[in-house]
Amino acid sequence: MRLTTLSSALVASFVGFGGTMALVLGAAQSVGATEAQTASWITAIAIAVALETLILSVWFRMPIIAAWSIAGLALVTASTGYTMNEAVGAFVAAGLLTVATGLFRPLMRAVEAIPGAISAGMLGGILLPFVVAGAQAATVDPAFILPLAAGFFVLRVWDAQLAVIGVLFAGVGWALLGGMADAPIAVEMSALTFTMPEISVGSFFGLAVPLYIVTMASQNLPGLAVLRADGYRPPAGPVIAVTGIGSTLTGFAGASSTNLAAVTAAICTGPDAHPDPERRWATGVWYGLIYCVFAVFGASLVALVATLPEALIALVLGIALLGPLANSTRIAVADEKDRIAAMTTFAVTASGIVFFGIGAAFWGLLMGLAVHFLSRLRG
Numbered sequence: 001m002r003l004t005t006l007s008s009a010l011v012a013s014f015v016g017f018g019g020t021m022a023l024v025l026g027a028a029q030s031v032g033a034t035e036a037q038t039a040s041w042i043t044a045i046a047i048a049v050a051l052e053t054l055i056l057s058v059w060f061r062m063p064i065i066a067a068w069s070i071a072g073l074a075l076v077t078a079s080t081g082y083t084m085n086e087a088v089g090a091f092v093a094a095g096l097l098t099v100a101t102g103l104f105r106p107l108m109r110a111v112e113a114i115p116g117a118i119s120a121g122m123l124g125g126i127l128l129p130f131v132v133a134g135a136q137a138a139t140v141d142p143a144f145i146l147p148l149a150a151g152f153f154v155l156r157v158w159d160a161q162l163a164v165i166g167v168l169f170a171g172v173g174w175a176l177l178g179g180m181a182d183a184p185i186a187v188e189m190s191a192l193t194f195t196m197p198e199i200s201v202g203s204f205f206g207l208a209v210p211l212y213i214v215t216m217a218s219q220n221l222p223g224l225a226v227l228r229a230d231g232y233r234p235p236a237g238p239v240i241a242v243t244g245i246g247s248t249l250t251g252f253a254g255a256s257s258t259n260l261a262a263v264t265a266a267i268c269t270g271p272d273a274h275p276d277p278e279r280r281w282a283t284g285v286w287y288g289l290i291y292c293v294f295a296v297f298g299a300s301l302v303a304l305v306a307t308l309p310e311a312l313i314a315l316v317l318g319i320a321l322l323g324p325l326a327n328s329t330r331i332a333v334a335d336e337k338d339r340i341a342a343m344t345t346f347a348v349t350a351s352g353i354v355f356f357g358i359g360a361a362f363w364g365l366l367m368g369l370a371v372h373f374l375s376r377l378r379g
Helices: 003-018 021-030 035-060 070-078 084-103 105-113 116-139 142-158 160-177 201-229 236-251 265-269 282-296 298-306 310-320 322-334 336-351 360-378
Strands: 066-068 258-260
Touching (some): 035 066, 070 116, 084 201, 116 310, 142 160, 142 310, 282 298, 310 322
């Protein structure tokens, strides 16, 4: 075993988990999850990431890395008016849609047919409020937030991936040593909590369908592209189906969607992980085992984050989503022919409007597609 396989897995897992764990807490809070349900959410989502990565990496002998859907978590957080039971129903429905996409090629083609600019516009509209809230956190406690924000921009000059987790650790340490944490932290083992799913027309079209689309468009398809860029070509159908099965099963324990990793996957699929592409799949095994450890201590992690200042959580969310927002905006405006359609999607999604109990992401996608097809009538 080369040390680089373990170190690459450690970096990818800590960046993926630590850098975006606050997103899980924000999503859980927005749907009214209890502390037990939130702990179950993190535990189940870590289990799903671990098992999907282990199964796919061992099965195909490739470093196929799973992760949770950052865009999906942001969508859940931005979607107001849903209960935890409705959220769980949406998680299960989105997982089943993903399984169907992996098993039936026509569904995969339909997802791939959605213009990339419009998908990017929807993702950007979902992410924008969180980046803005991260900036606004500085007005709550400037002496605490501004140095951390400055530290992020300095750190990212050397390593953009580690900058977020560096700020998170620094902020947690500062909060604990400075007496800003609300209560002492207790170490406790994780447990899964079953939540009965509920589904309605509003939650299906307002939450499940947008969750499925943003997960496929912003995570699974780019995840396959990362693998192909490093010379790996696993069959897309079975890979996507496995992530859908994992998302469906863990959805009953309150876990939101899991999928192929994109950014963190690149840490594990390149030559820095192992010079021999045939042996690089061991990085996926280490990555999966590390996530098993995260699953065991999920309850303690929830307890820790729950004691932290809200301004710190807002800052971490904002800086963690700054890169994805910049990338989605770049894609949305790259093609002049779809620029107006993409910006329509962006604006409607970011507005947070709700009609007939269906949230803004669905209406943003619908409006963007309408503008796209109208513009094609002229041509």
